Amino acid sequence: MNRFLKLAIVGMVASCGAGGSYKAPRNLDNACAIAAERPAYMRAMQTTARRWNIPVHVQMATIYQESRFIGDARTPHRYALGIIPIGRQSSAYGYSQALDGTWDEYRRATGKRRARRNDIRDATDFMGWYMDGSSRELGISRSDAASQYLAYHEGRGGFSRGTYRGKRWLMDVAAKVSARSEIYRRQLASCR
Numbered sequence: 001m002n003r004f005l006k007l008a009i010v011g012m013v014a015s016c017g018a019g020g021s022y023k024a025p026r027n028l029d030n031a032c033a034i035a036a037e038r039p040a041y042m043r044a045m046q047t048t049a050r051r052w053n054i055p056v057h058v059q060m061a062t063i064y065q066e067s068r069f070i071g072d073a074r075t076p077h078r079y080a081l082g083i084i085p086i087g088r089q090s091s092a093y094g095y096s097q098a099l100d101g102t103w104d105e106y107r108r109a110t111g112k113r114r115a116r117r118n119d120i121r122d123a124t125d126f127m128g129w130y131m132d133g134s135s136r137e138l139g140i141s142r143s144d145a146a147s148q149y150l151a152y153h154e155g156r157g158g159f160s161r162g163t164y165r166g167k168r169w170l171m172d173v174a175a176k177v178s179a180r181s182e183i184y185r186r187q188l189a190s191c192r
Contacts, residue, residue: 022071022073023070024068025037025069028064028068028069030187031057031060031183031184031187031191032188032190032191034069036191038069040121042056044123044125045059045124047124048124048128049128051128052125052129052131052132053132054127054128054131054142054148055142055185056184057145057184057185057188058143058145058181059124059128060180061149061184062127062149062177062181063123063124063127064180065173066097067094067095071094071095071123072093073093073095093118094116094117095123096117096123102130103117106126112125127152131148134152137156138151140159145177145178145180145181146174146175147159147174149174149177149178150164150170150174154170
């Protein structure tokens with residue numbers, strides 16, 4: 001077999017890999033554009049809204065903040081001595097940036113053993129499950145994007161202890177999530 005044919009076969013096999021395209025939609029500032037470009041995202045979020053009663057705009061704003069709609073998003077690496085990689089900052093992964101332990105808890109609680117964090121349907125369902133729990137356990141309104149985000153980021157225990165109050169940067173992020181949620185809410189109302 002000649003060298004060119006071998007390279008062509010290797011190239012074809014490599015292109016058939018199981019990896020998907022997890023790139024973000026082109027216009028993240030427009031909910032209608034996201035819905036038009038990725039109708040599967042909207043179907044997933046609407047299913048989650050029906051199942052867990054978490055509004056689509058709250059889900060969208062949280063996903064934007066967590067992963068910018070990048071399905072295989074990961075936290076940055078940590079480095080020893082500034083150059084030696086020693087692992088990631090956390091186990092957060094996927095659209096929802098769910099941590100390993102919380103994701104495992106979700107899979108046990110819902111019976112979704114095959115759920116994947118890089119699948120938009122599973123990621124939005126996870127967010128709905130988590131936010132529903134925050135609403136029930138902590139009394140957070142399902143449409144309060146800022147408080148839902150703080151509980152999502154800090155964990156329910158951290159939220160109930162008010163750990164976010166000592167983190168000005170996190171309070172600023174939660175305010176941005178709330179503002180984006182409101183923008184998405186208005187946009188979605190006009191594009192339906």
